[in-house]
Each structure stands twice: as structure tokens, then as C-alpha cells.
Amino acid sequence: MPAGQVFIRNIEASCRHHHGAPRGWWRPRRAAAHRAASLRLCLGFTAALAFPSWPAAQPLPADAATRASEIQRRQEQELDAQRARAAERPDVLSAPPAVPGEGPLVFPEESPCFTIAQVVWDGSPPPAALRRNVNTVLGQCIGGQGLRVLQEHLMARLIDRGQITARVLVPEQSLASGTLTLRYVPGRISGVKSDGAPGWWRTALPTWPGGEVNQRDLDQALENIRRLGGQADASIDVAPGPELGDSDIIIKPGTGKRWHAYLGGDNAGMESTGKNQVNAGLTLDSPLFLYDQLSVSWNSNADLRNSDAGSRAASVNYSIPFGYWTLFAGASKSRYRQTVAGFDEPIVYGGTSKQVEAGVSVVPYRGASYKGTAMLKFLRKRANSTLNDIDIEVQRRDVVGYEFSYGHRHYIDQMVLDVGGGVRGTLPQFSDQPGYVYGDPDWNGRSTILTANAGLYLPFKVAGQQMAYQVNWQIQHAKTPIVPADYFTIGNRYAVRGFDGQMTLAAEDGWTLRNDLSLDLGELLRAPGHQGYAGLDVGRVGGPSAMWLSGRTLAGAVIGLRGRAALPGAANAVSASYDVSAGWPLQKPESLKTASPVFAATLMFEF
Structure with a gap:
């Protein structure tokens, strides 16, 4: 058959x-x-x-059923944006100070000088990299000036590695025997002071008393602290300790409050469930005094009294740092309801999705201008669809899955470069109902999706005006059959702007390229924090299900204004951020209907 x-x-x-x-x-x-x-x-x-390609003469219009999948995908995108907002953290990358001894090691010609045959370290053993650096002195003829050059060079290498309080000493000695004696003094932490801090310093700081002082550890600790909204102005100082080479770490807490809330709205919803949306959220900084964070968010269609159509979503997220590691957990629930004309009476489609997740992220390496991040999480997702409030069994899903991602960020002068990749999939051995996929009735429930991304941010000036160019590229490739809820979607404000999002292109594979050119309007408006921007996006979908589409490529353009400002008379307690734009489709299949121009608006008040 x-x-x-x-x-x-x-x-x-x-x-x-x-x-x-x-x-x-x-x-x-x-x-x-x-x-x-x-x-x-x-x-x-x-x-x-x-079978979305079946003609419209089927018992129900295919576009009505397809909208159900699009609504679910749209809610997933909104929840992903909320999770990303909760996980945001500032970059703290301290560039090493300019010190003598930078650059290649060149010994001056001097007299008298002595040829060095061996190097002996006195006291604590130095790092292996320092041993390799000092070996360049072997066979060289050096004197007093050469010793100072060598000491400055080794100190510069330590600072470049982040060891800002370690020292290399050159004791008094005779070089006539050809033996050079050096002393390494590690910079150790004698104590940590955090008076008035909102959390226990041991969860934020990767190293404890007795460990070595390293600027990379201090940067990581400051990131862990500043990720809390009320600690944006926190700082860490290093003060001399009681013994040679010892230092005290002093954590100076920020001055902000420990709770933050927002209330906003936009017109990014589906017409079938409510185009105008409202959202709200609350974040608590360090509720357990562990530099942890708890955030809850909620969004809904603006017409809360409409019983025939609507969408709701809520999520809660918690995270706690442990040095270079961060543990996190979250839960979310979303539902939708839409009503369309039926045979004898209106038909009510509905759906509910619940998800719980937990995972860990880590910064495996970091330097003065770069860092890497990795994340692994496991999740369980349950989803069901209803027709006239009766469950549709073939649309029920109860899936356990995983996601792994890696990213690298590099600062090159003013430019910021991001690259990354990941994989996500399902674990059918732990899943109760993986769902159904088109064309594979014997699907075993295992799905594997590969992703990659790259981004570039480049600020520059033209005629004294501050501008910036930003480009982001994303791609998805499904190595196995996947359910429609996991399709790559283009044609909304999240992917390929210039379309109203009521109809989209979706398939197993796809990519997008997003370009933004922005102009700082602070001087023109005499108020900082406002930008004008223009964007050009393109995207394409592919995969087995794309054969049913009349076209696979979308391109769109957008111009807009965005910014943030404190409300007058609110003593900076309330700020408003906005993003308004107009967009136009540049390339699309004839069958995809969209408004032109498309007006998008987002307004958010933060407390």
C-alpha cells in the first residue's frame, strides 16, 4: 500500500x-x-x-489548517525571544594596559655581557608558557640592560595572559657562570570583600582565596553580576594584600533596584488570533542572594474579551551562575484559538503547547577581546490540537528533546564578529508521542536539525555622523524528517521583514540574510538613544515539503525608527523603548498574499 x-x-x-x-x-x-x-x-x-498541496475543495480549506501550524511556530518564536531576553548578559572584556616589553624580545648590544647557558627558577614554579618565553634568552649575551628588557618582556606576557598581579623578579647575581636565576611570584587572592552586595560572591567569582588573580576570572565574575539589571554599574577592584603578591578582591555592588518590570504591545500577531498583542514581564535579581535571576513573562492578544479567537503565552525562567558555568531551567505554556466558517456552523480550532527545559551553559575560554560560549539543554514538549474543543489525536505530541549550541564572539577594534552553530533533535526512546511527518508513516520519531549563524557589527562615521552596519546570517538543515512545528519559516518580522506574516513560507531547510544600516539621531534630536535604520532581507526555504510551494525565495525591505528614552518627570524610573517601521516585499511567489506597505510597531515601558 x-x-x-x-x-x-x-x-x-x-x-x-x-x-x-x-x-x-x-x-x-x-x-x-x-x-x-x-x-x-x-x-x-x-x-x-x-498534505498542504491538496486542492481547496477538500472538506476544509488547507490554508485554515496551515494557519494552525503557523500560529504554533509564531508562538515558539515569541517564547524564544522571551527566553533570549531573560538570558541576556553584557560582555566584559578587559584589554590589557599598555606596558613596556610588548612586542618581540630584542636584547640590546652592551658590554660587558655574558652568554646564558641555563635558566633557573627560584621559588614558585612559573606557568609553562612563561618557561617557553624565557628560553629565548639561551645562547644570548646579555648584561644589565638586557636583564631589564627580559623582565619587562616576561611581565608583559603575564599581563597579556590576565595575570595582572604576578611578578617576575631578577635577584642580585653573577652571570659569569652562564646561569640566570629568576624568581616567579604568583599573584594570589588573600580575601574577597563584598559588603552590601546582593549575592554570595562564591557563585559569581570563578576563583576563591588562595587562587591566582586573573583578569579573565574577574571579567567573568563581573559578567555574572552585571547580567542582573540592577547591577549594571557594579565594579570589581583589586587592592594590595597583607603579603607580597597577595591581593584583596573588592566587589562594589550596583546602585539599581532588584526588581524590573515591563509592559508593552505590538502588532505582530496573526489576524486569525489577534493582530494586536500585549505583553508584560517581571524579573527578580538575586532572589536567593546567589546572583541568581527569576523572570516571568506573559503575552496575549489585545482583545482579551474575544472568546472566538485569541492567543496566550506565559513563561518562567530561572538561572544561577557558578563561575564560568550557569545552570538554568524554564517552563512555558501557550495556547491559541481561532474560528472560521464551517459546514453548518463556525469551526473552532485550538491548540495548547507546554514545555519544560533545563540545561547548562559554559564559557570554555575567553581572552582580552574574545570569548566562547557553549550550551546544552534537555526539554520536554507536549502539544495538542482541538477541533470544537475535542482533541485531535493525530496532532498530539509528547516529545523529549535536546539542544546543543556553540558561539564565538570576537572584538576587532570597533567591529564585533559572531559565529556559531548547533544541533537539536528528539529522543524517541524517552518520548511518548513524537507526532507525524509527511510522507513517512513509519517515522521512528527521531529528528536531527543542524543550525549555523554568523553576524557582523561595524560602526563607522560619515561626515561626522555615527552610523553602523549589521549583517546576520542563519541557516537550518534537517538531516531527518521533522514535524511542521520545526520547519524553518520566513516572511515575518523575525525572518525576512517587509511581509505582514499572515502567510509565510515554511519547509524543513532554509536560510536568511538580514542587513541593517543605522544612523544615530542623537545629535539631530538632541537626545541620545534614537536611531533611524534601513534594512534589506532575503531568505529561502528548501527540503521535501518545499516541492508543494509555488516559490521558495522571499526578499523584503524596511525603513524605520527605534530608540529608548526616560520618561520626563519619572526620575529615570520609567523608560520607553519603541520600534516603528514600514516595509515592502521585493520578491515573493504570486500565491503568497501580503500587505504592501507593511507597518510594524512595538512599544514597551520598563519600570
Whole structure:
């Protein structure tokens, strides 16, 4: 039997099981008719989701069912944006100070000088890299000036490695024997002071008393602290300790409050569930005094009284740092409801999605101008769809999955370069119901999706005006069959702007290229924090399901204003951020309908 027929029979069996004839002679005829209609609707709904290319003469319009998948994807994008907002942290990368001895080691010609045959270290053993650096002196003829040059060079290498308090000493000695004696004094932490700090310093600082002072560790600690909104102006000082080479670490807490809230709105919703959306959130800094963070967020369609259509989503996220590591956990729930014309009466589609996740992120390396990040998390997602408030079994999912990602950020003068990649997938051995995929009725529930990204931010000036160019590239490739909820989508404000997002292109694979050119309007408006921008985006989808699309490529343009300002009379306690734009589609298939121009607006008040 062809695969398509097998899949259809699975659909029919499930629909008849849940929507078949009424049980018991006492059921009224109206209920029986309602269930019979629901059976026809279930068949049409699930078939439309599975076979979006079927003609519109099927029991239900395919576009209505397809919108259900798009609504779920849109809610996933919004929840991902909320998670990213909760996980934001500033970069703290301290460049080493300019010190003598930088550059290649060149000994001056002097007299008298002595040829060095061996180097002996007195006291604590030095780092291996320092030993290799000092070996360049072997065979060289050096005197008093050469010793000073060597000492400055070794000190510069220590500072470049972040060892800002370590020292290399040259004791009094005779070089006539050809032996050079050096003394390494490690810079150690004698104590940590954090009076008035909102958290326990041991969770933020990667090293403790007795360990060596390293600027990389201090940068990481400051990132852990400043990721809390009220600690944006926190700082860390290093003061001399009681013994030679010892230092005290002094944590100076920030001056902000320990809670933050926002309330906002936008017009990014689907027309079928409410185009105008409202959102709100609350974040608590260090609720357990561990430099941890707890955030909750909520968003909904603006018309809260509309019982025929709407969408809701809520999430809670918690994270706690442990030096270079961060543990995090989160949970979210979203649901939607839309009503369309049916055979005898309006049809109500609905859906609910719940997700819990937990994971760990780590900074495996960092330098004065770069750092790497890695993240691994596991999640469980449960989703179901309803038709006239009756579950559609073939649309139910209960999946356990994973996600791993890696990223590298590099500062090159004013330019910022980001590259990264990742993989996510499902674990069918732990999943109860992985769902169904088109064209593969025997799918084992295992999915694997590869992702990659790259970005560039380049500020510059033209005629004295501050400008910036930013480009971001993203790609997804599905190595296995995947469910529609995991498709790569283009044609909304998250991917390829210039489209209203009511219809999109979605398939297993895809990529986007987003370009922004911005102009700082601070001098023109006599108020900092405002930008004008223009954007040009392009994207393409591919994969097995893309054969049903009339086109695979979208391109769009956008111009807009964005900014942030404190409200007058609020003593900087309340600020408003905004983003308003107009966009136009530049390339699309004829079958994809969209407004032109597209007006997008976002407004948020932060407390």
C-alpha cells in the first residue's frame, strides 16, 4: 500500500475513534450530528496539515489548517525571544594596559655581557608558557640592560595572559657562570570583600582565596553580576594584600533596584488570533542572594474579551551562575484559538503547547577581546490540537528533546564578529508521542536539525555622523524528517521583514540574510538613544515539503525608527523603548498574499 494511503488510514482511524457515532441511545440527535460534522472536520483538518498541496475543495480549506501550524511556530518564536531576553548578559572584556616589553624580545648590544647557558627558577614554579618565553634568552649575551628588557618582556606576557598581579623578579647575581636565576611570584587572592552586595560572591567569582588573580576570572565574575539589571554599574577592584603578591578582591555592588518590570504591545500577531498583542514581564535579581535571576513573562492578544479567537503565552525562567558555568531551567505554556466558517456552523480550532527545559551553559575560554560560549539543554514538549474543543489525536505530541549550541564572539577594534552553530533533535526512546511527518508513516520519531549563524557589527562615521552596519546570517538543515512545528519559516518580522506574516513560507531547510544600516539621531534630536535604520532581507526555504510551494525565495525591505528614552518627570524610573517601521516585499511567489506597505510597531515601558 502506498505510504500516503497508510497515513490517511491512520488519520481516519484516529478521527473515527475520537469523533465516531455517539455512545448510548440517549444522546440527542444534535450531539450526534455535531460529532459527525466533527469527524468530517477532523479528517479535513489533519489531512490539510499533512498534505498542504491538496486542492481547496477538500472538506476544509488547507490554508485554515496551515494557519494552525503557523500560529504554533509564531508562538515558539515569541517564547524564544522571551527566553533570549531573560538570558541576556553584557560582555566584559578587559584589554590589557599598555606596558613596556610588548612586542618581540630584542636584547640590546652592551658590554660587558655574558652568554646564558641555563635558566633557573627560584621559588614558585612559573606557568609553562612563561618557561617557553624565557628560553629565548639561551645562547644570548646579555648584561644589565638586557636583564631589564627580559623582565619587562616576561611581565608583559603575564599581563597579556590576565595575570595582572604576578611578578617576575631578577635577584642580585653573577652571570659569569652562564646561569640566570629568576624568581616567579604568583599573584594570589588573600580575601574577597563584598559588603552590601546582593549575592554570595562564591557563585559569581570563578576563583576563591588562595587562587591566582586573573583578569579573565574577574571579567567573568563581573559578567555574572552585571547580567542582573540592577547591577549594571557594579565594579570589581583589586587592592594590595597583607603579603607580597597577595591581593584583596573588592566587589562594589550596583546602585539599581532588584526588581524590573515591563509592559508593552505590538502588532505582530496573526489576524486569525489577534493582530494586536500585549505583553508584560517581571524579573527578580538575586532572589536567593546567589546572583541568581527569576523572570516571568506573559503575552496575549489585545482583545482579551474575544472568546472566538485569541492567543496566550506565559513563561518562567530561572538561572544561577557558578563561575564560568550557569545552570538554568524554564517552563512555558501557550495556547491559541481561532474560528472560521464551517459546514453548518463556525469551526473552532485550538491548540495548547507546554514545555519544560533545563540545561547548562559554559564559557570554555575567553581572552582580552574574545570569548566562547557553549550550551546544552534537555526539554520536554507536549502539544495538542482541538477541533470544537475535542482533541485531535493525530496532532498530539509528547516529545523529549535536546539542544546543543556553540558561539564565538570576537572584538576587532570597533567591529564585533559572531559565529556559531548547533544541533537539536528528539529522543524517541524517552518520548511518548513524537507526532507525524509527511510522507513517512513509519517515522521512528527521531529528528536531527543542524543550525549555523554568523553576524557582523561595524560602526563607522560619515561626515561626522555615527552610523553602523549589521549583517546576520542563519541557516537550518534537517538531516531527518521533522514535524511542521520545526520547519524553518520566513516572511515575518523575525525572518525576512517587509511581509505582514499572515502567510509565510515554511519547509524543513532554509536560510536568511538580514542587513541593517543605522544612523544615530542623537545629535539631530538632541537626545541620545534614537536611531533611524534601513534594512534589506532575503531568505529561502528548501527540503521535501518545499516541492508543494509555488516559490521558495522571499526578499523584503524596511525603513524605520527605534530608540529608548526616560520618561520626563519619572526620575529615570520609567523608560520607553519603541520600534516603528514600514516595509515592502521585493520578491515573493504570486500565491503568497501580503500587505504592501507593511507597518510594524512595538512599544514597551520598563519600570
